[in-house]
Amino acid sequence: MNEVQAQNPVGEKRISDVDRKRVLVIDDDMPLRGMLAAALRQHGFQVLLAGDGEEGQRALKIHHPNVILLDLAMPKVNGWDFLQRLQETGHLGHVPIIVLSAHLHVDPQAVLQMGVSAILPKPFNLPELIDLIEHLSP
Amino acid sequence: MSGVAQKYPRGFLRSYVRAKLATDPVYDAAFECLRGSELPVLDIGCGVGILGMYLRERGFTAPIVGIDHDARKIRVAQRVAIGVEALSFVVSDARRPISVRGNIVLLDVLHYFANEDQKAILRNAAEAGVMILIRDAIRDGSLRYRLTYAQEAFARIGGWLKAEQLNFPTRESIAQSLNGDFEHEVRPMFGRSPFNNYLFVFRRSSAGTTKE
Numbered sequence: 001m002n003e004v005q006a007q008n009p010v011g012e013k014r015i016s017d018v019d020r021k022r023v024l025v026i027d028d029d030m031p032l033r034g035m036l037a038a039a040l041r042q043h044g045f046q047v048l049l050a051g052d053g054e055e056g057q058r059a060l061k062i063h064h065p066n067v068i069l070l071d072l073a074m075p076k077v078n079g080w081d082f083l084q085r086l087q088e089t090g091h092l093g094h095v096p097i098i099v100l101s102a103h104l105h106v107d108p109q110a111v112l113q114m115g116v117s118a119i120l121p122k123p124f125n126l127p128e129l130i131d132l133i134e135h136l137s138p
Numbered sequence: 139m140s141g142v143a144q145k146y147p148r149g150f151l152r153s154y155v156r157a158k159l160a161t162d163p164v165y166d167a168a169f170e171c172l173r174g175s176e177l178p179v180l181d182i183g184c185g186v187g188i189l190g191m192y193l194r195e196r197g198f199t200a201p202i203v204g205i206d207h208d209a210r211k212i213r214v215a216q217r218v219a220i221g222v223e224a225l226s227f228v229v230s231d232a233r234r235p236i237s238v239r240g241n242i243v244l245l246d247v248l249h250y251f252a253n254e255d256q257k258a259i260l261r262n263a264a265e266a267g268v269m270i271l272i273r274d275a276i277r278d279g280s281l282r283y284r285l286t287y288a289q290e291a292f293a294r295i296g297g298w299l300k301a302e303q304l305n306f307p308t309r310e311s312i313a314q315s316l317n318g319d320f321e322h323e324v325r326p327m328f329g330r331s332p333f334n335n336y337l338f339v340f341r342r343s344s345a346g347t348t349k350e
Contacts, residue, residue: 031228123265124237
């Protein structure tokens, strides 16, 4: 059932939860999480939020997201650790990962070699991110 | 806009919100600037979330996130925004870099920060902002300025404001921090108050001109 069922006053497309693509946001930046949750829900995505790599890993196991948005610089388990854990458990490559990072003095090639699908430097444009999610999500 | 005030708890807070909306022209001015834009709005120093609630009441649909360092106010804002789409409030530091490009609002915020912090906030806003709305009282030595200072100092003593300092910006310090990439205009925003408030509207542009 992919049809749009209703349109609410702020223009959010209402589709059943089963049909919504799930986006897992792993970032410690709370305003960013709030912004992404609001914007992605308006575009019909189901949004899962995690504050670090540890929470992200748990959410990944439980909710099986279609796309992961990942910050690299986070407290506790950071984005690099998260990618490494995925690599160790053989989960890397199963879900498209978009790295959102203000710390791109790191070599983008090194990030992409970790199995990341795309890199978006902060601050980024929301429409660009949404296009990327649409393009990458199965 | 009595509908907005009705969402706040009875008593002082509801009266405060009702009075703010009735006497302060900045909410309508902000709406007029933002209307038609689909870009997300970051409301820095959102307090109890009046602007976000007001924008929704006026039919503004873009995502809005309000941040404030005061957890008490954020809790109030979160409560009143329950069920309101694409409007959220979180405790955060105004000096943090901004991750998403969009419209940025700073109402009565800068004067709580030292000069260097004000510059950092404006630098971050300049990096991510497409339109930046700044309302603050301007330090120009006028009677209005002195009244504003006295009122803020009183609010701090009363505990409503958790501010460590009062450091009102000058017109020049705001304009210079955002020079270059933005066109800007400055409007008096006195309303029915004795305070020395001005609204600075910065719009990203390659031209960088000024209207007064």
